[in-house]
Amino acid sequence: MYQLAIELPESTLLNMIPDLTKTITYSPIDISQTKPLTKQDSIHAKAHLLKSQYKEEYKNNTIEFLPSQRSNTVCILAVPYRISSFYNYLSNLHSDFIQECLESLVFLRTIEYSKGFYTVILEFLSQTAADNFYLIFNGRDFEEPSNEYCYAFFVSEVLYIKTFEKRDELIELPMCPLCIERLDIHASGITGVLRTEVSSLQSSRWPLVPQSCNVCNDLCKDLTCELVVCEACGEPTEVWICLICGYKGCGRYKEAHSAKHSKISGHMFTVEAISQCVWDYMTDMYVHRILHSGRGCLVLDTNFNQKPKENLERMINEYNHIINLQLEQQREMYEQKIESILINKNAQMHEKIQEAKAENDYLKRKLSKIKALKKKKDTKTIQLEKIREENGVLEEVNKTLKSCTSEQLAVPIFEDKKSQNIYLKLQRLKNELAEAISKLN
Ligand SMILES: [Zn+2]
Ligand SMILES: [Zn+2]
Ligand SMILES: [Zn+2]
Known part of the structure; x- marks a missing residue:
């Protein structure tokens, strides 16, 4: 079945139009409680015809038969403006069958938007009346021989909305009869x-x-x-x-x-x-x-x-288009692969370079340490040489000292010759004195 979304113009206040304050979902009416009541009105609004994406239900649709899913609301897609009142048009057809349908009519609403035609929504009291109406009018000319066909369909829901937005589960159909x-x-x-x-x-x-x-x-x-x-x-x-x-x-x-x-x-x-x-x-x-x-x-x-x-040219075009698409996709795929390989390689190279740099720095530090140590060693060698030299001198002195007599060693060394001589003279005199003393004894 179909849905109608009636997009009301900005200036329309929802409460100005009866029954527009809420979404109307049509359901079977309990005949015992409702008396037939014909209401008519006309609103200026843009209608959107929507159908569910489910296609099976339209499989066996033909003009002579009723669709499998129906409601008691029928929509006439387009009525030419020549027919100024659709209700009067129906009444003037003077058909008993149509009169029966009209007696069961609950509501007739005209949706005016386009210059060429208007849309009509008819709600019937019973499914039978709706079915009969559909069978009489769908696919028939409004007036012979005008070639203006009446397109009728059953509506499950009429939504009154301020702004129309697309809904993924519904497909929009054209409202134009042509x-x-x-x-x-x-x-x-x-x-x-x-x-x-x-x-x-x-x-x-x-x-x-x-x-x-x-x-x-x-x-x-x-x-x-x-x-x-x-x-x-x-x-x-x-x-x-x-x-x-x-x-x-x-x-x-x-x-x-x-x-x-x-x-x-x-x-x-x-x-x-x-x-x-x-x-x-x-x-x-x-x-x-x-x-x-x-x-x-x-x-x-x-x-x-x-x-x-499909003619051959279109098939060739289609084929070429598909081939081009696939080639393009493959090209993109390979380009991506090459790019990722390059990125990987670059990353690896970068890592290697970083490692080499780190190693280089380490070796440089080692080298400078070795250089410093070598310098230290050279200094130490020179110092050692000096020490050795000094040692030789000292050994010489030591030898000389060892060869000296104890007497020689006992003689103190004076700074000046005079004192030395005085000391030696004194020493001699002391010895002579000691000799003289011993002689006396
Ligand atoms: Zn479009
Ligand atoms: Zn059109
Ligand atoms: Zn373009």
């Missing part, structure tokens, strides 16, 4: 144009849409040969237009601004300006339902429910 047609049913899940004979000029359908939808406007420009260029780099070829917001970005073989936009905004669908092929960034596949015939015509892609066809 843009929703561009999408393959497996991508949008919304059934509608399934008649293979349909091939019509874009301008004859929803004539006011190009004024309000940027995408349709740009695709018309392409038909009139006006240039559509990348908003980021000005690239004029291979331009993709975001199907949700109309952003124009170059393709992946240029600077991939379209892919970058998808990543930032979460907008998954983009349409190529010339071929009008639609690409889904989530599945990385073509998901178009209708194609541009090249003669100003839109043609139904009859293979839309098969795997999208």
Whole structure:
């Protein structure tokens, strides 16, 4: 099922609009307690159509059958402004079947934003009424033969918000009826144009849409040969237009601004300006339902429910792109390896150099120590030599002294000759005196 996020303009006070003060989650209504009550209102706000990323539920969607997941709230994506009141339009259809549905209608809200169309939310009292309404209107023309189809879908939740932010678990779909047609049913899940004979000029359908939808406007420009260029780099070829917001970005073989936009905004669908092929960034596949015939015509892609066809040129481009990517990745890998090896080697070298430096310093210190020791040794040798010399002299003196007689040794040595002589004379006289004394005895 789908969610609608209604982005209210800044000027809207939440309490000005009934039932906008809280998020409304639709659940089955207890019929025994609620009486049918038709309420109508209209608000000016931008609606965002969201679907869950789960795709299986859209597998067997066809125009004749009901989707497996439903609620009693049906949304009509776009109603042309020619139909000024949708409620009156329904009443004036004078169909008993529709009258039955209307009797079960609880609420009808019109969301006006674009110039070309408005969106309608209808809540029914019973699931049967909602189912019947869906079966009558989905994929039918509003008025024969206008080629303005009614796209209906069941809504699980309507959120009223001030600012819209992307949510990873939800994919946004285009609100424009022509843009929703561009999408393959497996991508949008919304059934509608399934008649293979349909091939019509874009301008004859929803004539006011190009004024309000940027995408349709740009695709018309392409038909009139006006240039559509990348908003980021000005690239004029291979331009993709975001199907949700109309952003124009170059393709992946240029600077991939379209892919970058998808990543930032979460907008998954983009349409190529010339071929009008639609690409889904989530599945990385073509998901178009209708194609541009090249003669100003839109043609139904009859293979839309098969795997999208890819022409040879695109396959070659794709292949080259993949090869280039892989080569680039390998180059980066090897460059990183070389860099890390160089870093390691450098670190090892640095370590070795540091070690060598430390060793060198140590050796230098040793050398200077050795030098100092050698100097000391030289000084000591000289001192030793002197001592030896002095020793020799002393030994000589010693020898001389040893050879001297005791008498000689007894003679004191005087400083001057005179005293010496006096001493010797005195000594002689002493001896003579001693001799004389002994003679006398
Ligand atoms: Zn559009
Ligand atoms: Zn976008
Ligand atoms: Zn670009």
